[in-house]
Amino acid sequence: MDTVSLLIQIEQLSAKNDSYEAALIKCKNQFEFYEQHHLAKGDTEKAQRNGEIVEMIRNTLISK
Numbered sequence: 001m002d003t004v005s006l007l008i009q010i011e012q013l014s015a016k017n018d019s020y021e022a023a024l025i026k027c028k029n030q031f032e033f034y035e036q037h038h039l040a041k042g043d044t045e046k047a048q049r050n051g052e053i054v055e056m057i058r059n060t061l062i063s064k
Contacts, residue, residue, distance in 0.1 A: 021061065028057040 038047035
């Protein structure tokens, strides 16, 4: 494989990575909303589960 082909592949992978990151951020924001929603309703069990997902996504975004 030549250098140009490799650079094109790198650019494509980078764009795909950016898409994955944007999707994870949207998911994190939605689960944060659910966490707060359930806390406000007094459903601490559901809030905790959503908070765990938020933390998992946050850790994934940080480790990239």
